[in-house]
Amino acid sequence: MIEVTGLRKQFGEVVALDGLTFTAPEGQITGLLGPNGAGKTTCLRTIYGLLKADSGHALIDGIDASKQPLEARRNIGIFPDKFGLYERLTAREQVAYFAALHGLEKQAGEAAVQQALERLDMLAIADRKATGFSQGQRMKVALAQAIVHSPKHLILDEPSRGLDVMSTRILRELLRELRGQGTSILFSSHVMQEVAALCDQVVVVAKGKVAAQGTTEELCAQTGETALEEAFVKIIGTDEGIAA
Ligand SMILES: Nc1ncnc2c1ncn2[C@@H]1O[C@H](COP(=O)(O)OP(=O)(O)OP(=O)(O)O)[C@@H](O)[C@H]1O
Numbered sequence: 001m002i003e004v005t006g007l008r009k010q011f012g013e014v015v016a017l018d019g020l021t022f023t024a025p026e027g028q029i030t031g032l033l034g035p036n037g038a039g040k041t042t043c044l045r046t047i048y049g050l051l052k053a054d055s056g057h058a059l060i061d062g063i064d065a066s067k068q069p070l071e072a073r074r075n076i077g078i079f080p081d082k083f084g085l086y087e088r089l090t091a092r093e094q095v096a097y098f099a100a101l102h103g104l105e106k107q108a109g110e111a112a113v114q115q116a117l118e119r120l121d122m123l124a125i126a127d128r129k130a131t132g133f134s135q136g137q138r139m140k141v142a143l144a145q146a147i148v149h150s151p152k153h154l155i156l157d158e159p160s161r162g163l164d165v166m167s168t169r170i171l172r173e174l175l176r177e178l179r180g181q182g183t184s185i186l187f188s189s190h191v192m193q194e195v196a197a198l199c200d201q202v203v204v205v206a207k208g209k210v211a212a213q214g215t216t217e218e219l220c221a222q223t224g225e226t227a228l229e230e231a232f233v234k235i236i237g238t239d240e241g242i243a244a
Contacts (some may be wrong), residue, residue: 001025001152002047009042009184009208013221016042019056024186026152026199029179031189031195034205035236040188041081043205044157047186048078053064060153074102077151079159079187083142085130091137092126095144116144120133121170126144135162147178154178156187160194172198192229197205202228206236 002024007015016039026031032040045051049059049065049072057064065072085094095116099109106193117126120140125131125133130196132142139162153183160168169172175185175198189195201231204219210234212219216228 001061002155003059004047004056005058007043007046007053007058008055009039009046009051011051017046017056017207018052020205020208020210021056022203022210022213023152024184025200026184027179027182028199028200029175029185029187029198030202030203032146032186032205033190033192033195033232034211035190036186037207038096038205040205041157042208044155044186044188048073048076048155067164075151076153076155077146077149079142079146079154079156081157083138083145085133087131088129089129090127090129091122091133091144094141095148095190098145099148104149112148112150113144114173116148119147119170119174120144121167121228136164136167139163140167140203143174147174148162152183153185154183154185156185158189159187161187168194192232193229196228204232204235211235 005021007017007020020039020043032043036039043052046053047065049069052066057127060072060076062070083155092113095113096109101114103111117123120143122144124142125137160171163171179185200221202214202216203210212222220226223234225231225234
């Protein structure tokens with residue numbers, strides 16, 4: 001389980017997180033939905049220990065990544081907001097590098113890499129160097145890196161950006177399959193359809209706080225709307241920065 005309690009983070013005058021509190025349970029997909037600048041990336045970066053909160057804490061199975069980063073990261077897969085690839089390495093080599101970082105030995109590592117590449121339908125590009133890869137192909141490499149060690153928790157910052165329809169479907173199937181295996185999945189998105197189609201729980205974030213929380217149906221019932229998009233607009237009071 002991922003537990004976020006009273007997280008606060010300020011950058012100069014900007015309050016990015018203002019007492020954010022929620023949990024992302026095992027075997028569920030939790031979506032962080034919020035307009036631009038709501039604090040989603042700051043929250044995810046704090047959970048995996050890239051940022052230190054001013055107060056409050058984020059725990060992964062009880063472990064605070066800001067205090068015990070190695071222990072916490074062993075059990076999480078991360079698809080970050082910004083990632084870099086080694087242009088001279090093939091997709092397979094990039095994923096193998098992450099397998100090795102997570103301590104997977106040679107044969108087990110090779111098998112895990114092959115499985116991740118197959119799951120994401122990447123065999124056609126597996127042995128090509130990253131130079132010249134499209135944005136979507138780059139995203140897939142980063143996704144494969146996030147799942148290669150079969151983490152118990154998966155944190156994804158806008159995972160479908162840049163993916164075409166087929167790749168988005170592959171991503172959705174992958175997330176559902178991992179949920180079925182008990183993985184706790186937390187992802188941020190602006191995309192209503194994606195959140196409505198995938199999430200067991202939606203955490204609506206605005207100005208660094210939880211503005212509402214529940215299933216899509218609960219959020220619609222709370223606001224008297226029939227669609228998540230309308231419910232979202234009612235909750236945060238604007239339609240700025242969202243995508244249908
Ligand atoms: N390193 C930083 N320095 C200064 N301000 C920052 C920094 N990182 C984030 N912020 C500010 O904190 C607020 C929250 O940003 P964050 O990136 O977490 O939002 P977000 O919900 O992920 O937005 P988006 O959907 O646009 O990616 C914004 O006002 C942003 O400008």
